[in-house]
Amino acid sequence: MSTIMSSLRRADEGRARAMTGLRSRWSSLPRAWRIGAIGAFMVLLYSLPGLNIPLIKTPDTDFTSVLFLCAVYVLVAVGLNVVIGLAGLLDLGYIGFYAVGAYTVAILGSPNSPVVVKFPWIVCVPIAIAVAMLSGVLLGWPTLRLRGDYLAIVTLGFGEIIRVFALNSNITNGNRGINGVPVPSEANWPSWMTWFPYVSSEKQIFSVSNVIGFYWLALTLVVLCILGVRRLERSRVGRSWLAIREDEEAAEVMGVPTFKYKLWAFAIGAALGGLSGALFFSKQTFINAQGFDLFTSILWVAAVVIGGAGNQLGVAVGAILLAYLPERFREFADYRLLIFGVALIVMTIFRPQGLLPSRRRSVELEDRAKEASVVE
Amino acid sequence: MSEQLAEREPLLEVDDVTIKFGGVVALNGVDFTLYKGEILGLIGPNGAGKTTCFNTITGVARPTTGTIRFRGEKVVGKKRFQITRMGIARTFQNIRLFPEMTALENVLVGADARHKTSVVGALFRLYRVRVKPEELTEVTATGGMTRLAQQLSRTGQRFFGLSRHILEERAARAKGMELLQLVGIEGRAGELARNLAYGEQRRLEIARALATEPHLLCLDEPAAGFNPAEKESLLALIRKIRDTGVSILLIEHDMRLVMGVTDRIVVLEFGKKIAEGSPSEVRDNPAVIAAYLGVPTDAA
Amino acid sequence: MNFQFLGDHFVSLTVTGLTQGAIYALVALGYTLVYGVLRLINFAHSEVFMIGTFVTTIIWAGLGFSVGDAAPGTLGVIGLIVIAMIAAGAASGATALVVERVAYRPLRKRNAPSLIFLISAIGASVALSEAVGALTDRQPRGMPTLVVPKVQFSFLGADVTNLQLGIFFSALAMMIGLDIFINRTRLGRGVRAVAQNPDVAALMGVNKDRIIMLIFILGGAMAGAAAVLYDIKVGLTTYSVGFLLGIKAFTAAVLGGIGNLRGALLGGLLLGVVENYGAGVFGNQWMDVVAFMMLVVVLLFRPTGLLGESLGRARA
Numbered sequence: 001m002s003t004i005m006s007s008l009r010r011a012d013e014g015r016a017r018a019m020t021g022l023r024s025r026w027s028s029l030p031r032a033w034r035i036g037a038i039g040a041f042m043v044l045l046y047s048l049p050g051l052n053i054p055l056i057k058t059p060d061t062d063f064t065s066v067l068f069l070c071a072v073y074v075l076v077a078v079g080l081n082v083v084i085g086l087a088g089l090l091d092l093g094y095i096g097f098y099a100v101g102a103y104t105v106a107i108l109g110s111p112n113s114p115v116v117v118k119f120p121w122i123v124c125v126p127i128a129i130a131v132a133m134l135s136g137v138l139l140g141w142p143t144l145r146l147r148g149d150y151l152a153i154v155t156l157g158f159g160e161i162i163r164v165f166a167l168n169s170n171i172t173n174g175n176r177g178i179n180g181v182p183v184p185s186e187a188n189w190p191s192w193m194t195w196f197p198y199v200s201s202e203k204q205i206f207s208v209s210n211v212i213g214f215y216w217l218a219l220t221l222v223v224l225c226i227l228g229v230r231r232l233e234r235s236r237v238g239r240s241w242l243a244i245r246e247d248e249e250a251a252e253v254m255g256v257p258t259f260k261y262k263l264w265a266f267a268i269g270a271a272l273g274g275l276s277g278a279l280f281f282s283k284q285t286f287i288n289a290q291g292f293d294l295f296t297s298i299l300w301v302a303a304v305v306i307g308g309a310g311n312q313l314g315v316a317v318g319a320i321l322l323a324y325l326p327e328r329f330r331e332f333a334d335y336r337l338l339i340f341g342v343a344l345i346v347m348t349i350f351r352p353q354g355l356l357p358s359r360r361r362s363v364e365l366e367d368r369a370k371e372a373s374v375v376e
Numbered sequence: 377m378s379e380q381l382a383e384r385e386p387l388l389e390v391d392d393v394t395i396k397f398g399g400v401v402a403l404n405g406v407d408f409t410l411y412k413g414e415i416l417g418l419i420g421p422n423g424a425g426k427t428t429c430f431n432t433i434t435g436v437a438r439p440t441t442g443t444i445r446f447r448g449e450k451v452v453g454k455k456r457f458q459i460t461r462m463g464i465a466r467t468f469q470n471i472r473l474f475p476e477m478t479a480l481e482n483v484l485v486g487a488d489a490r491h492k493t494s495v496v497g498a499l500f501r502l503y504r505v506r507v508k509p510e511e512l513t514e515v516t517a518t519g520g521m522t523r524l525a526q527q528l529s530r531t532g533q534r535f536f537g538l539s540r541h542i543l544e545e546r547a548a549r550a551k552g553m554e555l556l557q558l559v560g561i562e563g564r565a566g567e568l569a570r571n572l573a574y575g576e577q578r579r580l581e582i583a584r585a586l587a588t589e590p591h592l593l594c595l596d597e598p599a600a601g602f603n604p605a606e607k608e609s610l611l612a613l614i615r616k617i618r619d620t621g622v623s624i625l626l627i628e629h630d631m632r633l634v635m636g637v638t639d640r641i642v643v644l645e646f647g648k649k650i651a652e653g654s655p656s657e658v659r660d661n662p663a664v665i666a667a668y669l670g671v672p673t674d675a676a
Numbered sequence: 677m678n679f680q681f682l683g684d685h686f687v688s689l690t691v692t693g694l695t696q697g698a699i700y701a702l703v704a705l706g707y708t709l710v711y712g713v714l715r716l717i718n719f720a721h722s723e724v725f726m727i728g729t730f731v732t733t734i735i736w737a738g739l740g741f742s743v744g745d746a747a748p749g750t751l752g753v754i755g756l757i758v759i760a761m762i763a764a765g766a767a768s769g770a771t772a773l774v775v776e777r778v779a780y781r782p783l784r785k786r787n788a789p790s791l792i793f794l795i796s797a798i799g800a801s802v803a804l805s806e807a808v809g810a811l812t813d814r815q816p817r818g819m820p821t822l823v824v825p826k827v828q829f830s831f832l833g834a835d836v837t838n839l840q841l842g843i844f845f846s847a848l849a850m851m852i853g854l855d856i857f858i859n860r861t862r863l864g865r866g867v868r869a870v871a872q873n874p875d876v877a878a879l880m881g882v883n884k885d886r887i888i889m890l891i892f893i894l895g896g897a898m899a900g901a902a903a904v905l906y907d908i909k910v911g912l913t914t915y916s917v918g919f920l921l922g923i924k925a926f927t928a929a930v931l932g933g934i935g936n937l938r939g940a941l942l943g944g945l946l947l948g949v950v951e952n953y954g955a956g957v958f959g960n961q962w963m964d965v966v967a968f969m970m971l972v973v974v975l976l977f978r979p980t981g982l983l984g985e986s987l988g989r990a991r992a
Contacts, residue, residue, distance in 0.1 A: 032521030090791065142976050149717060150975060152794075153930050156923060157968030168961045228499055235498035235541060236488045243474050243485045250472040253434060255460035255489025255588050264495050295919070298798055305795045338806035344799025349782045352792045360476045367570065368787040 023359065045219060049212050050197035058327045064198070064211040070323040071218035072280045077304050077319035078225050078312060079272025084301065085309035085358070086233060087265030088245035089144070090152045093159025094273055095297035096139075097132045100162065101274025102281040103172055104128035109182035114171050121182040125278050132274020133267045140266035144259060159294050167289040177288025181281050183207070184217060206282070214283045221279065225272060226312050232268070233312075241265060242360070299340075306347050308354025310361050317355055384411040387623050388433065388464075388592055393442035395428055395647075402428040403439070404647040410592065415614065415624040417634040417655075420644035421667070426627045427469065429644065430596055433625070434466045435459040447591065460489050465590035467581040469597045469627075475570035479561060479580050482569050483552040486587030491548070493541040501539035511538070548587075555583040559613060575606055579613070586617065593617060594625045599633055611637050635659065643667075682956045688834035689952045695840045695909070697948020698847035702902035703925035704932070704940035705854060706772070706895030712935030712985070713871045713891050716790065719797035720775045722922020723804035724896050727771045728764040728903025729913035730808060733819045735763045743818040753822050757904060765900035772896030773889060775800045781885075801918075809915035816914040823908055843905045850901055851941050854894065858937060867891060871935070920964075927971050933981030942982055946970075 205213035243251035307318020431437040559579040858864040869877035932943025954966025
């Protein structure tokens with residue numbers, strides 16, 4: 001038994017050796033240091049709205065609102081990463097789930113919606129997540145048996161259907177929209193929090209004019225979701241997803257219920273998408289059919305792949321760039337998508353594994369390139 | 377011989393299986409039985425339907441007519457992963473590992489077939505199991521934050537037990553290493569499967585299949601591309617596996633290997649069973665010699 | 677829901693649908709050709725079409741026909757259309773070729789996974805449409821009314837105009853031409869060979885890179901022709917015109933069986949007709965929903981599309 005344990009340890013070390021550069025240096029640090037560094041980084045993230053760092057501040061928009069948007073986009077990317085990065089399913093209509101989550105909160109929680117009920121936020125959000133998840137299962141059930149490329153077009157269609165529905169259905173009020181989307185709490189800041197800049201006991205914790213509360217809430221949810229997805233990734237579930245990505249048929253023969261796990265990935269992704277939508281529109285307090293276009297959905301996919309599909313830190317960076325850069329450089333507003341498009345092409349040619357790739361993907365890409373050069 | 381077999385417990389019963397692909401009859405009324413604890417060889421010239429037969433048993437292909445029973449239960453119509461969970465595991469003629477996973481992870485995927493934890497269990501870890509004191513996290517660090525963390529988790533585990541997820545992972549890793557040791561590549565556990573040598577990959581496939589805890593292990597030409605020494609050690613491995621209580625169905629081209637290791641042999645030709653019996657019986661069967669071995673004197 | 681309307685206008689909805697569908701089908705050919713050979717969703721194909729719509733207006737304006745100008749006589753109109761088709765076909769084909777060179781070929785050399793191709797395609801699509809958007813100040817651009825719709829004959833109570841006939845039959849003619857080219861000529865045989873097994877085709881002496889260039893040019897030229905027909909029909913274009921039309925055309929390609937030329941034709945026409953019926957029953961705003969619903973339903977029962985995937989090997 002002890003020989004087995006020692007070779008097991010050697011196996012883990014061998015795996016660590018396979019990692020390169022920064023990553024290996026990071027994982028070779030003592031655990032206490034790593035915890036400390038992550039803790040310090042978290043403190044920095046939470047205090048960003050109160051810090052006055054030049055250069056990164058956005059000139060034309062409230063910086064905290066931009067931070068909130070970044071956090072929401074990271075949440076979107078974490079969810080989309082489960083679908084694309086972990087399970088290897090191409091979902092181009094992810095915004096559909098985002099819209100489902102957002103509208104569920106608006107319809108159930110707003111007094112001005114066509115549905116008379118008015119539930120508090122804390123009730124609406126779990127329902128929104130559940131409804132989004134259900135829509136994911138309903139969409140995935142028939143389509144996940146199809147080939148990957150077809151999934152792309154079917155999900156695209158789903159996104160478009162949701163948008164058209166939002167625009168034309170009575171329950172969503174179309175372009176006139178629904179206002180009074182509930183906020184998590186109507187309370188004011190407690191006085192013991194007023195030491196933080198921009199926080200005062202006369203202000204509501206959650207309001208459009210003072211977004212710090214929303215930012216902290218979003219950041220907390222992001223951290224929880226990242227940890228949750230990490231748990232999945234390192235369990236039997238993540239292993240099954242990886243096996244499906246590599247050889248679906250062999251995985252099935254080895255006892256992996258592939259359809260079930262693909263459906264789970266879809267459902268988890270949908271749930272996180274629904275949560276992000278619910279969160280974003282709680283802050284806006286107003287929702288209409290604008291802002292759910294497929295184009296945004298496609299940009300999200302691009303952000304995930306550019307950041308480094310499969311690596312949560314990478315997709316977070318991709319999402320932050322997508323949310324932050326346009327706000328920081330408003331003066332280029334007319335050209336920003338043009339620049340973005342060119343950047344996508346350049347990225348895929350020079351750094352196809354993404355900015356912060358997952359270990360496996362960079363190895364895979366290298367190997368594929370080697371094979372290609374042998375063939376040539 | 378037949379009286380002796382009748383007392384043995386049948387494990388796999390292939391009954392009158394016919395498969396047609398379009399106009400081609402790949403298998404024609406094949407039937408044979410594999411008894412518990414034996415090594416059954418399935419041989420035949422190229423295109424005889426060996427692999428098709430194999431695919432039918434493991435659910436990859438569906439018979440046009442006929443039934444297959446495993447431990448008395450019908451196999452036909454079950455999904456592939458369900459068949460694996462019933463206790464049939466297989467390897468592939470052209471190796472199909474998960475290339476970007478380490479050897480150990482490949483085996484873990486097989487072991488997952490027996491795991492109960494799924495998404496909810498892995499995410500929330502609410503299903504707790506009481507554990508003995510020696511299974512708790514060891515405090516190994518000598519000081520500082522790490523030691524504190526270890527002590528805290530130890531205390532936590534004492535009160536709340538460990539989650540089934542953690543226990544399963546732990547057990548699977550230990551079992552995975554044992555299997556890698558069994559097939560003789562435990563030193564390569566942390567290596568990506570694609571970086572393993574050819575022979576190691578074949579052995580890893582066997583370990584991965586065994587991790588699903590099968591009653592029946594189906595090997596599809598496991599010695600393809602092996603030199604005589606490697607074949608010899610593979611023979612030893614197959615016997616060792618049988619001795620752990622796993623029955624084996626073996627497709628093989630190499631006559632010497634089949635004759636040397638199998639208890640009984642089924643011979644297919646053009647989708648039909650033409651002979652069945654002990655290696656010596658099959659070797660002397662004129663139909664087999666004519667159909668399969670070609671020039672009689674060269675046989676074996 | 678208004679089934680009464682559908683019943684009353686069944687034939688005229690069909691005629692409108694076939695006209696629209698013919699344009700979908702022409703664009704769908706580009707998706708299907710590229711997918712059939714490279715297994716790649718050429719996302720930028722929608723912008724190839726968009727470029728065609730602009731080149732058409734520019735050519736016409738250059739020849740002295742801008743918004744509001746009166747159309748010349750019948751022969752003049754035909755001349756203008758033919759010139760526009762050649763120019764737009766050339767421009768779109770060239771655009772497609774540039775996309776292939778810049779966005780795809782470097783990745784192909786490195787054997788990148790399909791997800792990376794898709795991102796590069798998205799990048800090319802965004803860059804093209806935004807570049808045109810920046811050049812045109814994001815303003816729509818009109819063009820002269822070259823063909824005044826005139827009822828030619830009535831069929832079962834539905835009026836069929838010269839415009840509809842012209843669009844439908846010129847699209848059909850081009851598709852038949854392409855079909856003959858792929859199935860009967862030496863180059864076409866090369867295309868099919870590469871689609872079925874690129875490596876073996878290369879061993880047999882087919883120049884794979886040239887074949888790939890060829891399919892991009894062919895698909896682009898078809899999109900350019902579709903762009904001219906679209907311009908005549910709609911009379912207006914803008915930098916974002918390709919997006920939805922591209923998605924519809926791709927849907928049509930999948931519907932008919934992607935990689936299958938005749939499937940693109942069938943898928944395009946069917947999509948055009950069914951979405952018009954849907955619009956008739958549920959109202960115009962639900963047109964796209966009906967189109968996608970049909971796609972899902974068809975894929976459920978025929979996972980490889982109506983006619984299956986024939987240009988390339990049938991996979992899985």
